[in-house]
Amino acid sequence: xxxxxxxxxxxxxxxxxxxxxxxxxxxxxxxxxxxxxxxxxxxxxxxxxxxxxxxxxxxxxxxxxxxxxxxxxxxxxxxxxxxxxxxxxxxxxxxxxxxxxxxxxxxxxxxxxxxxxxxxxxxxxxxxxxxxxxxxxxxxxxxxxxxxxxxxxxxxxxxxxxxxxxxxxxxxxxxxxxxxxxxxxxxxxxxxxxxxxxxxxxxxxxxxxxxxxxxxxxxxxxxxxxxxxxxxxxxxxxxxxxxxxxxxxxxxxxxxxxxxxxxxxxxxxxxxxxxxxxxxxxxxxxxxxxxxxxxxxxxxxxxxxxxxxxxxxxxxxxxxx
Amino acid sequence: xxxxxxxxxxxxxxxxxxxxxxxxxxxxxxxxxxxxxxxxxxxxxxxxxxxxxxxxxxxxxxxxxxxxxxxxxxxxxxxxxxxxxxxxxxxxxxxxxxxxxxxxxxxxxxxxxxxxxxxxxxx
Numbered sequence: 001x002x003x004x005x006x007x008x009x010x011x012x013x014x015x016x017x018x019x020x021x022x023x024x025x026x027x028x029x030x031x032x033x034x035x036x037x038x039x040x041x042x043x044x045x046x047x048x049x050x051x052x053x054x055x056x057x058x059x060x061x062x063x064x065x066x067x068x069x070x071x072x073x074x075x076x077x078x079x080x081x082x083x084x085x086x087x088x089x090x091x092x093x094x095x096x097x098x099x100x101x102x103x104x105x106x107x108x109x110x111x112x113x114x115x116x117x118x119x120x121x122x123x124x125x126x127x128x129x130x131x132x133x134x135x136x137x138x139x140x141x142x143x144x145x146x147x148x149x150x151x152x153x154x155x156x157x158x159x160x161x162x163x164x165x166x167x168x169x170x171x172x173x174x175x176x177x178x179x180x181x182x183x184x185x186x187x188x189x190x191x192x193x194x195x196x197x198x199x200x201x202x203x204x205x206x207x208x209x210x211x212x213x214x215x216x217x218x219x220x221x222x223x224x225x226x227x228x229x230x231x232x233x234x235x236x237x238x239x240x241x242x243x244x245x246x247x248x249x250x251x252x253x254x255x256x257x258x259x260x261x262x263x264x265x266x267x268x269x270x271x272x273x274x275x276x277x278x279x280x281x282x283x284x285x286x287x288x289x290x291x292x293x294x295x296x297x298x299x300x301x302x303x304x305x306x307x308x309x310x311x312x313x314x315x316x317x318x319x320x321x
Numbered sequence: 322x323x324x325x326x327x328x329x330x331x332x333x334x335x336x337x338x339x340x341x342x343x344x345x346x347x348x349x350x351x352x353x354x355x356x357x358x359x360x361x362x363x364x365x366x367x368x369x370x371x372x373x374x375x376x377x378x379x380x381x382x383x384x385x386x387x388x389x390x391x392x393x394x395x396x397x398x399x400x401x402x403x404x405x406x407x408x409x410x411x412x413x414x415x416x417x418x419x420x421x422x423x424x425x426x427x428x429x430x431x432x433x434x435x436x437x438x439x440x441x442x443x444x
Contacts, residue, residue: 028347031436122435167439170358229350230438232358276346276373308346311430 030122031230032161033223034178035272036303038281039248040217041180043127043157045086045117047306047315051075057285057297069097080317084117094144106141113153125161130154131182147186155182155215163230174226179218186210189257209257217250225274244272248283264292268299279303348374348406348428355440364415364442368394368422375405380427383410388419405429417444
């Protein structure tokens with residue numbers, strides 16, 4: 001077994017072997033329930049499972065790569081080690097369907113993330129956390145263009161509900177904003193590929209540069225459950241009374257290595273329905289510019305609350321209350 | 322997803338849901354009487370709160386305060402033994418004004434949730 005796979009496997013076993021003390025809450029700050037969002041990372045530490053997270057969109061041609069329809073099916077497992085420290089593991093099955101050539105299906109690199117929630121205010125419905133992500137290079141398959149090098153992804157995340165606004169603006173109280181600001185730092189600056197000219201036999205080197213990327217996202221949420229339970233019962237029937245309207249903005253800004261300023265991003269309007277044990281989310285993926293794409297895509301998720309499903313075992317932190 | 326992918330995911334989800342048959346969940350407020358944010362003409366004799374989950378009676382409470390922050394309930398908040406998802410508290414006679422209901426409950430699976438809302442008694 002490759003050393004990286006062994007490390008990733010050990011992390012997986014560590015996160016699964018929970019046996020612990022007491023239960024706490026998922027995505028809660030005071031009265032505010034923050035749902036797990038689909039495009040932008042969540043600010044809270046939790047015991048949760050996204051399976052599957054599905055996305056489907058056509059990406060434009062880039063360099064020698066033709067325009068490609070990209071379909072992803074992701075599973076992500078998050079486990080609290082302590083009440084404020086969590087580990088998550090994610091894997092993605094990719095299907096690429098380019099305008100020209102074969103249509104490969106295979107695994108992308110495994111993602112590992114350590115998350116520390118360092119601030120929470122129940123009164124002001126605020127959560128802040130730090131995340132250190134690691135895309136484990138070489139764990140995916142080359143046929144779906146998985147990178148052979150590692151990428152490190154530090155970020156700061158926040159969530160803020162507006163339930164502390166004055167009663168005069170009660171209609172705004174169900175609003176909340178979450179966000180993530182971070183970087184994607186590849187551990188290899190340049191990919192080198194040797195080529196042979198079929199006519200002359202000359203050997204050449206193709207270079208592909210891997211830029212550092214400023215990665216950020218903001219999510220605007222309007223919680224109908226919050227409206228119903230804490231502000232004003234307007235008589236919404238189920239399932240509408242359990243819905244949270246969301247719009248996620250997700251942007252990537254390459255910073256250097258010849259790709260600076262080539263921003264890509266998507267706006268993702270959608271809805272999340274949250275039940276007792278799971279939530280379902282569905283969003284449109286709307287590219288913000290032609291560099292990102294010309295076609296609208298779709299993203300969906302089935303997300304389980306492990307702290308509610310297994311409150312006495314898997315749904316508790318491994319250590320501490 | 323490939324057929325093989327479904328073959329892995331399907332049983333995993335089945336195991337997950339089977340293992341969860343005895344689980345509880347967070348108790349969120351389902352509805353209240355008087356209704357959240359409402360205005361009533363007749364002062365209510367009690368506040369009743371219906372939750373989405375059964376509650377632990379010993380660790381679930383509710384109180385009602387007036388605009389000055391003074392308690393106006395009778396301090397007898399309790400979970401209904403016949404309906405463990407119902408928490409009620411009796412009120413003193415209420416003059417017109419705005420009142421805040423504050424609750425904190427423990428669901429049977431040991432999750433704590435809390436919240437508050439207001440209602441108004443019209444003159």
